[in-house]
Amino acid sequence: MMVAILVVTSIVILVIGYLIAISSRDVIRLLISLEIMFASLFFALIPLFSIENLTTIAFGIAVIAIFTSGCELMALISSIILLDRKTKTTATDSIKVGGVK
Amino acid sequence: MDVTTLSLLMIGIIAMLSACGSLITRDNLYSALYMSITLILAAAAYAVFGISPVLILIVLIFVGAIGAVTVVLASTHRYITPEISVAGPVWGIPAIVTMFIIGFVIFIRVPYDIRISYDWTAILDSFASEYVILTTFVVTLIVIMVMALVKFVRREGV
Numbered sequence: 001m002m003v004a005i006l007v008v009t010s011i012v013i014l015v016i017g018y019l020i021a022i023s024s025r026d027v028i029r030l031l032i033s034l035e036i037m038f039a040s041l042f043f044a045l046i047p048l049f050s051i052e053n054l055t056t057i058a059f060g061i062a063v064i065a066i067f068t069s070g071c072e073l074m075a076l077i078s079s080i081i082l083l084d085r086k087t088k089t090t091a092t093d094s095i096k097v098g099g100v101k
Numbered sequence: 102m103d104v105t106t107l108s109l110l111m112i113g114i115i116a117m118l119s120a121c122g123s124l125i126t127r128d129n130l131y132s133a134l135y136m137s138i139t140l141i142l143a144a145a146a147y148a149v150f151g152i153s154p155v156l157i158l159i160v161l162i163f164v165g166a167i168g169a170v171t172v173v174l175a176s177t178h179r180y181i182t183p184e185i186s187v188a189g190p191v192w193g194i195p196a197i198v199t200m201f202i203i204g205f206v207i208f209i210r211v212p213y214d215i216r217i218s219y220d221w222t223a224i225l226d227s228f229a230s231e232y233v234i235l236t237t238f239v240v241t242l243i244v245i246m247v248m249a250l251v252k253f254v255r256r257e258g259v
Contacts, residue, residue: 002106006146009113013139016120020132028129028175032136035163035171036120039136042143042159043116049152062155067238070162071245077170090178 003047013040026090027080034076038069108149116142129175137168 013036020033045065048058080090087094102110116139123135144159 001102002109005106005109005113009116012117013120016117016124020124023124026129026178028171028178029132031171032123032129032132032175035136035167036123036139038163039116039120039139039143042140042155043113043146045155046146046150046152049150059152059154063158063238066155066158066162067242070167071242073167074170074242077167077174080174084178 003050006043006046010040010043013037013043025092027076027083027092027095028090030092031073031076031080035073038065038073041065041069105149109146112142112146112149116146128179130172130179133168133172133175137164137172140164140168 017033017037017040020036021030024030024033042062042065045058045062048054048061051058083094084090119135119138119142123132123139126132126135140159140163144156144164147153147156147159
């Protein structure tokens with residue numbers, strides 16, 4: 001029952017995160033959608049702790065997930081600040097190309 | 102249905118509702134605030150099972166650091182001007198009363214068992230086991246972030 005609640009919550013929040021990402025018009029809303037997706041990931045991680053032999057591994061996975069996603073989000077925040085400094089806007093329309101030429 | 106399942110169900114429902122609020126609202130500031138509530142509730146789900154290290158990490162890193170920066174970013178880049186003015190001392194009174202009630206209830210209900218130890222060998226052993234790993238992660242994160250920022254700024258300067 002508890003696992004079902006966690007999985008359903010995780011899936012619903014993940015879908016909402018995707019919907020926010022699709023409907024976003026500026027990069028700040030995109031950042032918010034990513035953070036909501038990571039919240040769904042944290043909900044999905046909890047059942048791992050219920051398996052007795054996997055508790056240590058689950059904690060390791062949780063720590064790595066928290067730090068790597070934190071790094072990723074901080075990189076995105078830096079990019080948003082630099083985008084705002086260059087283009088004076090945070091709208092997604094202002095991003096013309098992706099990747100490196 | 103026991104208390105744990107019921108509290109988990111409540112946390113899940115409120116988390117889904119706050120995520121929906123983040124989707125529906127047009128203002129980035131409120132969207133970021135709803136997002137923070139979702140993250141706090143994700144951490145609260147860990148608290149239900151007593152997994153306090155992950156709870157602290159999520160609250161400190163996601164809600165405390167990244168969530169706060171996101172709220173600041175969202176509040177500085179707003180297309181919608183705020184309609185409700187919170188200026189004036191009247192708004193502070195209910196906030197102070199609420200803080201007092203919450204603090205008093207926590208002080209009364211939570212059985213604190215704080216023991217200050219001066220046994221330096223035990224402190225060093227405890228530090229060497231877990232905190233060194235966490236500190237290494239934090240230092241690595243900060244170094245990577247600063248290096249990436251310097252690289253970005255240099256490239257922009259050129």
